[in-house]
Amino acid sequence: MEFESWVDEYSNLLFRYTLTRVSGRENAEDLVQETFIAAWRNRHNFREEVSIKNWLFTILKSRIIDHYRKCARKPDLKHAELKDQYFNESGHWAESAMPEPWNKSTDEALETAEFMSVLKACKDKLKETQNAVFTMKHLDGMETDEICKELEITSSNYWVLMHRAKLQLRECLEKNWFGILK
Incomplete structure (x- = not known):
């Protein structure tokens, strides 16, 4: 199969997959x-017994992990600000940030394309490492220790990133989805 036909046949599929795992169209x-580019440079290593699609996805997943690692090394300066925004000195929910109960139509909402679009927009607002941790755990179904190893982060850093991601997703979804259902 010619390389140009690989691009024609698989670029949209790879792009859609990547778009659900990283923030921003440009990154995807x-x-x-x-x-x-990596496939072209390593085309001599391609083995016929593996499908081109699987080979390209293997390369892509490796690139996504590298992207996550690079983002994980960038410092997160907003921790204190985020903590003050959601919690009081004793670590309990701040009165103004107390989660609102979601109504009974929540289960139905989770299955709609519109909700998924709002969730994607909210996920895209996360810091890249938060998005990576959340995506790897909840979309890719990876185990915590596997995520830590892939991103080269400690388990405590993982839990901090996951906690922040969930807080920000909750706030965004309450504002942009559940708030409009009331």
């Missing part, structure tokens, strides 16, 4: 482009 486009 770059990662897919890097995948095809």
